[in-house]
Amino acid sequence: MTMIRGSLTKIKNSKAVQLLNRWKVPHLLVPAAVIAFVYRQGHKEFKSIDWGTTLHSIREMKISSLALLLAFAFLSVAVIGGYDLIIRRHFRLPIPAGTIFRYAWIANTSNSVIGFAGIAGAGLRTVLYRKWDIPMPTIAASIAFLSTMTISGLSLMAWAGLFGWLPMGSVLRVHPWIRWVVWGDALILPGLLLLQRSRLLAKWFRRQEKSPMDWGTIGTTVGLSVLEWTMAGMTFWLTANLLLPGLPLSEGLGVFTVAAITGLVCMAPGGIGGFDLTALLGLHLLGHSSGVAAAVLVLFRLSYYLIPWLVGLVMAAVEFTLLGRRKPETVGAPDLGYVLNPWQKLWSGPEQGRAIGEIGAWSLGKLVFAGGFVLLLSAATPRLLIRLRFAEELLSTPLLRLSHQLSVVIGLLLIVLSWGITHRVKPAFGWTIALLAAGSIFTFTKAFDYEEALFLLGVCVMLWVSRRHFYRASSPYGAEHAARWGFVTLVIAFAYIYVGIGTRPGLLNAVGPWPSTASQFAVTAVMALSVCWLVLVMVLLFRPMRRIGKGRSIFAALGGKVHIPYTRRKDRLVVVGEPEGDPRHIGKAMEDFRRFADRYSLTVEFGDFGAAAEEGDNGDV
Structure with a gap:
């Protein structure tokens, strides 16, 4: 036994295992395995997707329908903030209700997009709660409570499916292996109830008190969890109903429940991969085409995950730049900030040299990354035909082609510069402001894409408001960083080509200067990569850090x-x-x-x- 333990210790401490842990490979193995298995089961449906039809279906939607969907999605996301209000009352946290709701939005939306097994949400809550001097044992207890009880509602919905109250039969008959996954999720609820009522774990949830969790708190939390998952399912159904009129609510909730359970097993952020492939299978079995079903998934991801996450990033950036709790020890210092109105605070910002905080800088960096991604996606996907015709009549062909190419170049550069924004590097701030402004101009002139231009200008304003917090001359940057970002931009360039080819309808072949063939997309991507890699090499050679x-x-x-x-x-x-x-x-x-x-x-x-x-x-x- 001692020999086995020693061998395991040697393996754990080996350089290979340490390297794998450094790159988070073990955390990715389970999600990758589940996604690969689900893809193998439904690869025919996935390959049959016509992405051009998918984007066309989304672009043909009315603005009023999209606004209704987004409003309902925001309401569904807001429901999740109820968990933090429960733990505020249960653990008697000295945080105002509005503030803790804002913290909940930041943590929950980030966890849904980038959190593996709840790690991102737990980390963000820890940082935010510590601003109020809450002891770590209390924070750990509240996070443990949330981690165990938030899935209880989905478990109850699994029971509803197994008893036939939610229609899951078509998916379970075609793919019997999913039945075992549903049963496993259904058994989570009784297991959680036993754990919550056990005296062994009472100290985690009652701040070292020996009495078990009271039924009132348990019942409220389970009820909120059911409401959370039901609202998410209704958002999915509403999205599907806008593109697939006549889909019954029960059918939509049934498909969502099976997909959500599969996504929960893969432990990836938002169940990505497992959820999407299972939902695609479910909608396909109901007789809907794969292209329109994919449009439902894309629109659901945008409305319920990505757009609320961007709002959360803005909240986090504001939280760590313009807001903040005044510490008692700073009261005696001369401070005239309280007499400034919000508009004056917005444009003057906090005092020089004050740290923005890792969360705020990280949020701004992700907003810049999103800006670059939006530029690339806008350049790769087809635009509305009426805008293309109008742009051709108003602007010259060379200007339109140049605007498109520069949009791709700026998009890649913004993705790289997001690293410098995260580390609060002042030169990166200046370049990012300039590129965001230029990107908004070029994306507007190439096809009058005012939506993307407004988003970029919004990110630019957020950065400008936080300008005094970017004080660093440089950040550790070596050949390894340059190689890593070179690889990332290469992958993104290939994705740009793939998306561009897959989403170009044939009618654009005869319209104006926009690329429509693989070679045209490749030329634009190579030009953008050349500029981006040249910048990476120049930063490596002339960085101030080198001295x-x-x-x-x-x-x-x-x-x-x-x-x-x-x-x-x-x-x-x-x-x-x-x-x-x-x-x-x-x-x-x-x-x-x-x-x-x-x-x-x-x-x-x-x-x-x-x-x-x-x-x-x-x-x-």
């Missing part, structure tokens, strides 16, 4: 009063000797050194010098 800590260096802190020897190791600045200078200033010198390191997104590492610094700081006057 920081090369060999043994000396940092002159406090205008030369203290000299700190250091060297650089990857993303750290390591103090390699005793600071020289007045001992009274060592503490402040170390703070100066930390600010210097933070300017390049580096962390400071030192051993016994930390104690010396604290002593020097206490003696400073």
